[in-house]
Amino acid sequence: MSQHFEEEPHNAITDSGIARVIPCKKLEAGDPLKWLALGFRDLLKAPILTVFFGVFFALIPWLITYAVALTGWHLVILPAMVCFMLIGPFLAAGLYDISWELEKGHTPSLWHAVKAVKRNAVNEWGFGILLTVLMIFWLRVASMIHALYPAYLGDNLEELLPFLALGSVVGAAFTAIVFFLSAFTQPILIERKVDLATAVLTSVNAVWLNKGPMFIWAMIIFTAVVIGFLTGFIGFILLMPLIGYATWHGYIDTIEVKRARKYE
Template sequence: MTTTPTPPAPQPAAAPPPEALDAPDAQAAQAVQLQRLGLADPFRWLALGLRDVRAAPGIAVFYGLLFWGMAVVLGWVFRTRPEYSMSLACGCLLLGPFLAMGLYDTSRRRQAGLAPQLSESLTCWDRHLGSMAMLVLVLVVLELLWGRASLVVFAVFFHTGMPSTTGVLQATFNPQNGAFVAVYVAVGGVFAALVFSTTVVSIPMILDRDTDALTAGITSLRVVAGNTGVMLLWGALIAALVAVSLWFGGAPLLLAGPLLGHASWHAYRASVTPLPPAAE
């Protein structure tokens, strides 16, 4: 009598290693679905960001010192070459999100149940170099256009040459120069809105899903377009915290910088539907 051999029992799937965070399924990474946001969400992101700061204080201090250094340089340029202040401010807006990428990685690892490490946060970008380089190129173009537009505004309103620091302050608070202030703020606002709309979720999305820069940038614009009121509030909170920090010499950025970096990760996670769990 012939017996049919019994097939071997299937072995249980092994748990994914920590490196699986950096290798999401390519097909799932393209299935980007957005979530609706509420006006209370930005405050919740700040609360979650503060929790991440407390959980990894050493990493927060390291990046806080970098943000403070940016503020010191910005203040020095404003005192010595005020016509380049707007251009440098745009450069800070460009560099800030990339410094914050290490903070995004720290928050991501905490959400995955992994211990955050400074060494990992410093090298998290190298696995996404292609997408990051393309996004850098787009933002550099915006930064150059912003700087050129800023110089043009100064040249139009100050025919005798660029004003000193005192001249800039007098021009800003002089009621007779209302047209200059309005144009300067309008030009800066347009470029700031473009930078913010392009990067509000794109950089954490590249880190999380290893998607391309075009998909990440379009997703970021979609988030802003679909939740305009919430994103305006979020942008206003960011601007307010940065402005207050700069008003007090930049030292508050030791806390505000890491806080906003961690909170921006949670803004991304709230805006974009998370990837489904990997199939067993």
């Protein structure tokens, strides 16, 4: 995988002084598809671990949907979907470890993947708390939107449409913010002994400087999530591990490293 880095333009992120920002590569529009191809290769090399983590990812939205069915709060489906996208990067740590082990020529194991979150534990758990806070904040906003829903209106699509549209716009904004914050944060924390601020700002900087390719990558992730929901979550068993593996290769391809990567 080529690692030709261009000098980064100065911007508010790199010049913030809040924390160190690791330089990034200028990506091309086709790079996200390359990450998917490499991720698919990892999927084929570790099928049992892939299915294990995939089942785990499929259970999460099933439990969310089950909770929605118990409460009868139909308007919670949209925020629940966003919540799933919020916690996904943190839960994918084991998948990143599998790709990293394959990159090093090792045989990945479940125990090694489970321990991945412990390598930079304080900052990785801090990242988890950050995502949880954002999730809770989004749920509170969703509750406010739900409170605006007049009790006298029915459940038909025409009457629900204004509230679904409002929820979609707000949810899209939250999802975009989380994507900036988390696109590469978890892989950085797993591989490097850096603080959370450095990892988050590096992720934000990489996405900001590569808005076109990263938008394509975001749409690929969104499409995978939609397919997963349309297939009754069965699709998540393969799609979420694939996205996890591909994200690791996206990190390798995007964030500057001290030595060339050998995994191609």
